[in-house]
Amino acid sequence: MSTDVPRPGQPVRGSKSGKPIMALFDLLGRSWALGVIWQLSSGPGTFRELQARCEGVSPTVLNKRLKELSASGLVMRGEGGYQLTDTGAELFDMLEPFGGWSTRWAAGLEAPQ
Template identity: 35%
Template sequence: MAEVDEEHRVCDTAVTLAFSVLGKRWNGMILSSLGSGPSTFAALRRAVGGISDTMLSDRLAELADAGLVARTVDAGPPVTVSYALTPSGDGLLPILDQLGRWASANLA
């Protein structure tokens, strides 16, 4: 039996960090939905489908803390809140697109 190189057993730190954000349920769908432009909370909830208000709020806060989503409050009246991708979040769109194409081709 061939000896396995120990270096290959340790997951890359950057990949681990990326999946700590992207690996959470809903985050990829939220980011993908925001790829078409800024959105309100209600529009995101409809676009993602099946996500609770609490979970959407939590995920948006996490994505904002990670620097991927920006939250903007318009004083109105009425007061409106919108969410948009930051430049870092926008940089993920080609990756999410590629991941979607891979899933279509390889997953049942």
């Protein structure tokens, strides 16, 4: 497992003590981490399918994110390709309401002030 993967109890971006929430924020703040989780919420996919769903993320970045998310217990490789673990699906369930909120937020930004 890569030492670059944020781990609770270890120093991470924003926290020398590695509080669990800060380790999670470090992981999810990485390029395409949330995008991968969001895309896998609709079902498993092969590397190439996931790359297409993520609007052409580079193979290098996608590979790195998949390794980090797998090492963190959020993603696993199954029969249909990569998929969310139960823990990853639980995280998505908490993140999913941000989808509706972001749509309302975007509409508010477009409305005349």
